[in-house]
Amino acid sequence: MSVSALTPSPIAEDNGDTLIEFSDNRLLIDLCGEFDRNLAQIEHALDVHIQRRGNLLTLHGEAPARARAAEVLTALYARLEAGRGIDSGAIDGAIRIGAGEEGAARFPGEQMELFSGGRVELRTRRKIVEPRTQAQRAYVANLFKHELNFGIGPAGTGKTYLAVAVGVTMFIAGQVDKIILSRPAVEAGERLGFLPGDMKEKVDPYMQPLYDALGDFLPGKQLARLMEEKRIEIAPLAFMRGRTLSNAFIVLDEAQNATAMQMKMFLTRLGEGSRMVVTGDRSQVDLPRGVASGLGDAERLLKSVEGVGFSYFTARDVVRHPLVARIIEAYDADDRGE
Incomplete structure (x- = not known):
């Protein structure tokens, strides 16, 4: 017996167990992982038990869990x-999203292979990035669909x-001419003048997460050259005033720390041929007491505006250490008074 790697269905059922046979033993070794740690991760997540004998994997557990595990393994x-x-x-990602799902829609730039075969891929210079949850998948779809998007x-x-x-992917594909990343430097406040160095050295610590993300997607020398040529910019929100940002992919991070006036200023920078993304966490506002967050204000005013997309995430979408999700859930429960 054998099964095609692209077939998501199990090859056999035997006395309440699911049997899957794989034709290439070398690939099966990689699938199982060192000391079967990959199988252990699937077992823990889906509440199944997986036994290996030769080229055959036997799945024990409830029928829905076995079917889900078989889908993940074949994917x-x-x-x-x-x-x-x-x-x-x-x-x-395979466990959260699954294989062979609906939604193989096409977006600009066929070379990106987005949603081909039900899979979402973003190809950058250094790595391939895939959404790991349904909310992330919908978010990426929105980033290609709408000119202005909010990720909250x-x-x-x-x-x-x-x-x-997505910005790097579109830049590589020639769909935008530049990438502009920004953040409010709220934490600096009046202390900014006391920090050592010139203005760039003063604000760079607050921009570091944006540098880190870019460094994951572009080789260091290329990133340095593009920044020197001003084709990639990282700057505090205040530096956006008075500009019209055309043919650019623009990201405002930590937008909960922008005031209503700053948010309006930023959103009205959108120029021809550009896409804009605003991300933020409403639970982490660092503005002075009594100052309203521009993120909530924009959400209220723009919710029904054509061409604006909103994507929402919860603790279930956390892709850092699993403990982070539990910490967020504990704080959310406390906020609800539970």
Whole structure:
């Protein structure tokens, strides 16, 4: 018996167990992982038990869990057969999203292979980025669909990371001429003048997460050259005043720390041929007491405006350490008085 790597259905049922046979033992070794740690991750997440004997994997557990595990295993095997490796992140993504789902819609730039075969891929110079949850998948779709998008939710859900990945993808494809990343430097406040160095050195610590994201997607020398040529800019929100940003992919991160006036100023910078993304976490406002967050204001005013997309994330979409999701849930429960 054998099964095609692209077939998401199990090959056999035997006395309440699911049996899957894989034709390439070398790929099966990679699928299982060192000391079967990949199988252990799937077992823990889906409440199944997986036994390996030769080229055969036997799945024990409830029927829905076995079917889900079989789908995940065959999707990961197909990934290996296509010459792509798997790690804990890829496994987590396969578990959360699954294989063969609906929604293989097309977006600008066929070379990006977005949503082909039900899969979402963002190809940058250094890595391929894939959404790991349904909310992330919908968010990426919105980033290509709308000219202005809001990503709202807790830390660790990939709001900024995916936005920068889409920006780099569109930049590489020639759909935009530049990338502009911005953040309010709220934490600096009156202390900014006391920090050492010139203005760039004063504000760079607050921009570091944006530098980190770009560094994941572009080689260091290329990134430095593009920044020197001003084709990639990282600047505080205040530096956006008076500009018209055309043919650019623009990201405003930590937008909950922008005032209503700053938010209006930023949104009206949008020029011809540009796309704009605003990300923020309403639970982490650092503005002075009594100063309203521009993120909530924009959400209220623009909710029904044509061409504006909103994506929302919860603790279930956290892709950092699993403990982060539990911490967020605990704080959310406390806010609700539970």
